[in-house]
Amino acid sequence: MKKLVFLFLVSVACISCKEDNVQPELVKLSGPVFGTSFNIQYYSKEKINYMKQFDSLFAVVNQSLSTYIPNSDISKLNRNESNDVDAHFIKVFEASKIVYRKTEGVFDPTIGNVVNAWDFGAETNKFLTDSTTIDSLMRYVGLNRVGLVKGKIIKPKQFYLEFNAIAKGYGVDVIAEFLENKGVVNYLVEIGGELRVVGEKIDTKSPWKVGLDEPRFDGEQSVFRAIVLKDEAMATSGTYRKFKIDDNGNRYAHIINTKTGYPTRTNILSVSVIAPDCMMADAYATAFQAMGINRVKDFLTRHLELKAHLIYEEDKELKTLSLNNFPE
Numbered sequence: 001m002k003k004l005v006f007l008f009l010v011s012v013a014c015i016s017c018k019e020d021n022v023q024p025e026l027v028k029l030s031g032p033v034f035g036t037s038f039n040i041q042y043y044s045k046e047k048i049n050y051m052k053q054f055d056s057l058f059a060v061v062n063q064s065l066s067t068y069i070p071n072s073d074i075s076k077l078n079r080n081e082s083n084d085v086d087a088h089f090i091k092v093f094e095a096s097k098i099v100y101r102k103t104e105g106v107f108d109p110t111i112g113n114v115v116n117a118w119d120f121g122a123e124t125n126k127f128l129t130d131s132t133t134i135d136s137l138m139r140y141v142g143l144n145r146v147g148l149v150k151g152k153i154i155k156p157k158q159f160y161l162e163f164n165a166i167a168k169g170y171g172v173d174v175i176a177e178f179l180e181n182k183g184v185v186n187y188l189v190e191i192g193g194e195l196r197v198v199g200e201k202i203d204t205k206s207p208w209k210v211g212l213d214e215p216r217f218d219g220e221q222s223v224f225r226a227i228v229l230k231d232e233a234m235a236t237s238g239t240y241r242k243f244k245i246d247d248n249g250n251r252y253a254h255i256i257n258t259k260t261g262y263p264t265r266t267n268i269l270s271v272s273v274i275a276p277d278c279m280m281a282d283a284y285a286t287a288f289q290a291m292g293i294n295r296v297k298d299f300l301t302r303h304l305e306l307k308a309h310l311i312y313e314e315d316k317e318l319k320t321l322s323l324n325n326f327p328e
């Protein structure tokens with residue numbers, strides 16, 4: 001009997017040794033989501049495909065936060081049909097409150113109706129940018145007038161919320177946290193250019209490298225330069241892709257000044273922000289686009305947890321500025 005027990009223990013030990021020596025394999029998944037595309041890469045010894053779980057998570061986040069879905073939580077809230085929200089909504093709302101306060105209102109999800117008026121939001125064909133319309137809509141802007149009480153959002157009826165400047169980053173974090181809960185320690189998650197990485201590329205024993213886009217108004221995409229990320233997230237906001245041109249040929253960028261209701265006038269073409277999580281990186285990238293270079297520089301002296309890289313135009317030339325040790 002003792003010999004049998006000994007042989008069994010040896011056999012289990014050998015199986016464990018083999019399992020420990022199994023090299024994790026890279027799993028790559030991609031597809032459409034949130035009106036853009038996703039790219040997920042992770043290493044798994046069993047090469048498990050989590051596509052069904054990812055689709056379910058995307059659907060839940062969309063159902064909570066998308067103003068493009070008529071029966072989503074946020075759409076029903078904006079129509080004053082229901083003020084019940086789920087855990088995803090609460091996380092994004094509370095994070096938005098933090099960024100709203102720290103940026104002194106530059107980042108403000110209640111600007112949604114004004115965004116729609118400029119035809120940049122979910123409600124199309126609303127290019128109604130006369131001063132009377134904008135002034136009227138600006139009366140209902142201010143996240144400080146929206147609250148969360150026992151899982152319900154309390155807001156004035158005229159207020160319209162939209163989280164487009166933070167939701168993609170949050171979606172990245174949701175997938176990243178799912179992978180970590182499954183024991184995955186080496187991954188890259190990217191949705192529409194917003195991304196988060198942990199660990200490294202095991203097969204090449206190299207860090208994750210990601211590209212910074214070159215600002216181009218022709219709709220094409222090219223890499224400005226590549227950088228290395230390690231256990232952090234990055235999001236980019238740019239004015240060179242999403243804009244409108246009116247009947248007089250005037251170009252309007254999609255970043256709306258939350259104080260005036262008009263598109264932000266700035267020479268910044270692109271802002272990339274590195275933060276511990278992608279939700280915050282996404283929100284701050286949008287805010288920095290509207291703040292201007294000098295305010296961003298001042299802000300980052302007080303927020304060393306953030307790194308930023310700006311591409312801007314000066315004297316008809318492209319220039320760059322890296323802050324808080326943004327990787328070169």
